[in-house]
Amino acid sequence: MTRTRLLTLLAALASLLTLIAVAPTASAAPAARHHVFVVNLENKGFDETWGPTSPAPYLSKDLRSRGTLFTQYFGTAHNSLPNYLAQISGQGPNPQTQADCQVFSSFVGAGTVPPGQAVGQGCVYPATVPTLPQQMTGAGLRWKGYMEDMGTPCRHPAPNTPDTTQKAKVGDQYAARHNPFVYFDGITDCARNDVDLSALRGDLASVATTPDLSYITPNLCDDGHDAPCVDGRPGGLVSADAWLRTWIPVITNSPAFKQDGALVITFDESDGPNSDSTACCGEGPGPNTPLPGITGLGGGRVGALLLTPRGPRNGTDTTPANHYSLLAALEDLWGLPRLGYAAGAPRLPVV
16 A cells, blocks of 8 residues: 555544544434433532531542543523533523522423523423434443432422422422432423432442433532531531441442543532622523522532542642533533533533
8 A cells, every 4th residue: 555545534533533533413412421410409609518627528639639620610690500501511590590489380482592592581491492312322331310309200399389398397308409310301201210319229239221411410418508417416517427328338439430421510600699698600691581590690619529430639720610611511522512501612521
């Protein structure tokens, strides 16, 4: 083979690999598979969680020493719900989602505006609004949500009725507003893939049964939201830290995590709309509300911790990032188009 012919073949191969990397078809899964685990905790600012007097020493010291802390990671809105929605759809908030959708109302819209933002008001988005789970299913990738205390898969209030999960009950501390999958009509496989946390141990038993994305939400006590909790536990970061001590080893000792895993632990927002509404990345509020946060520019600085089997230990990354960045990172990882505000978000490197 002549040198000219060899160079021509190499150039053609490079072009083919580039096309595969950046433009996968909807029916073909990316060649490389990664198992990503996302754990969301609740309503804590960066200094409280990661500072030297943190009430969560397992998270802020032990786990922190085993991974990389993103010190400039921010929530995208207040209150809780729009942050979760941002992570799987790239949609900005509206007044109903900012108020945590006290009524499980249908989203009434009037089209879209760039970047892929549904125009309208309400909580449950129509099937025309795309999501990460839909992208993954179309690409042959598997996802699951694991919701503590949910019990019945994909549990949510009846359409256009009050959300009775807004406050914890003894024996049932599940909050629908911390489960983004029930807010999109287009996620038609919700009942199969959005399950109780108790299913996680069994699914992690082998690589074959572990989803590509495991999205994990503790209940209202274990995620740090309530303090004290209805069952008498202290709540806040103390109870969240105890939950992490139980469940993080289950994840990191699993075959899938050891093979090619990445674990992200973060918080939906800082302590509240009156305490920290800062933002990182110039994100807009979307077409439906004056500001991403009820009284400010965003959801506040919360930080995010990344653990991988072979990643750096006790690392620090100052890259500005937010929940849209996390969505962008997952889509980039699996070769999927970026949705909504993820299109312009700085990427959070998850592997």
